[in-house]
Amino acid sequence: MSTHLWVLSAALAVAAVLTWVATVRGDGALARIVRPSFALLVLAAAWSLEGEGRAGDAPPLTLVLPALALAVVTEGLLLHQTRPRFVLAMYARAVTTGLLVAATLRLAGPGSFPWWVLPVVPVLLLVHARAGRTVVLRAGPERVAVLLALLAQYVLVVAAAWRADPLVLAGACLLLVADLVLTRDRYVRERRAAPLQALALHQLASVAVVVGLMR
Numbered sequence: 001m002s003t004h005l006w007v008l009s010a011a012l013a014v015a016a017v018l019t020w021v022a023t024v025r026g027d028g029a030l031a032r033i034v035r036p037s038f039a040l041l042v043l044a045a046a047w048s049l050e051g052e053g054r055a056g057d058a059p060p061l062t063l064v065l066p067a068l069a070l071a072v073v074t075e076g077l078l079l080h081q082t083r084p085r086f087v088l089a090m091y092a093r094a095v096t097t098g099l100l101v102a103a104t105l106r107l108a109g110p111g112s113f114p115w116w117v118l119p120v121v122p123v124l125l126l127v128h129a130r131a132g133r134t135v136v137l138r139a140g141p142e143r144v145a146v147l148l149a150l151l152a153q154y155v156l157v158v159a160a161a162w163r164a165d166p167l168v169l170a171g172a173c174l175l176l177v178a179d180l181v182l183t184r185d186r187y188v189r190e191r192r193a194a195p196l197q198a199l200a201l202h203q204l205a206s207v208a209v210v211v212g213l214m215r
Contacts, residue, residue: 005048012041016203023196028079033076035199041104042206043068044173049214057210057215059103067139071206081186083142090145093179097152104172105157107163116161116169124154131180136185148182167215171208178202 015038024029046064072090077089132150139146153176158167178201185194 002048002052003193006121008041008045008048012038012045012207015041015202016200017172017198019203020196021062022164023199025152032079034157035079035102038083039068039072039075039206042210044215045207049177054182059106061152063099063103064210067096067103067116068206068210070099075180082145083124086186087142087145090142090149094145094148094152097149097156100213101152101156103160104159104163104165104168107165107168107213109162110118110164113160114164120158122162124157127180129181131163131184134185135180140187142187147186149179150183161193165212167208167212169212171205171210171212174208176207178205 018030018034019038021027041136043065046068047061050058050061060127074089074092074096077085078091081089128150136143136147136150153172156172157169157176160172178198181194181201182198185191185198
């Protein structure tokens with residue numbers, strides 16, 4: 001790994017810790033700086049990994065970079081979770097995830113039947129029945145945006161399982177959990193630790209998906 005990737009990795013770690021500190025302390029001024037900065041660093045990491053010499057089946061940056069750019073916008077919208085901003089964030093996240101699905105499907109895959117899909121689909125149905133459905137029903141006028149965001153996450157998990165990429169699959173699962181934590185905290189039951197949990201899971205998931213796609 002080149003020097004600039006090591007520097008980016010260190011910057012990502014520092015930015016992540018600062019976002020956690022800002023979330024725990026409720027420091028809006030710091031959050032406005034570090035949350036979009038983390039998303040921008042993930043975008044820079046994707047660009048750098050592509051420059052390092054990507055694998056032949058890696059998706060084009062024309063799919064990955066717009067997704068990560070939208071992720072930056074989403075982070076900005078989620079800084080102040082008013083109803084219009086949250087709805088826009090959910091729509092933006094659905095589009096972001098759709099682009100990641102397209103990127104994931106560009107991976108070569110295992111060359112045989114993707115057996116990972118068989119357990120993944122019933123697990124997703126169970127997750128939606130136990131958690132996702134409740135969130136959507138409680139979302140009221142915002143349910144369409146929330147449902148689209150969750151459906152996009154489900155499709156990303158299936159796509160990652162279909163291509164049998166463990167790192168992208170792990171990241172996709174973490175993205176889904178992060179969104180469920182975020183939306184359950186908003187619509188079902190507020191928990192003090194939920195904002196930090198959702199943020200940390202989403203950051204880890206973003207890095208895993210980008211590295212899985214571009215490595």
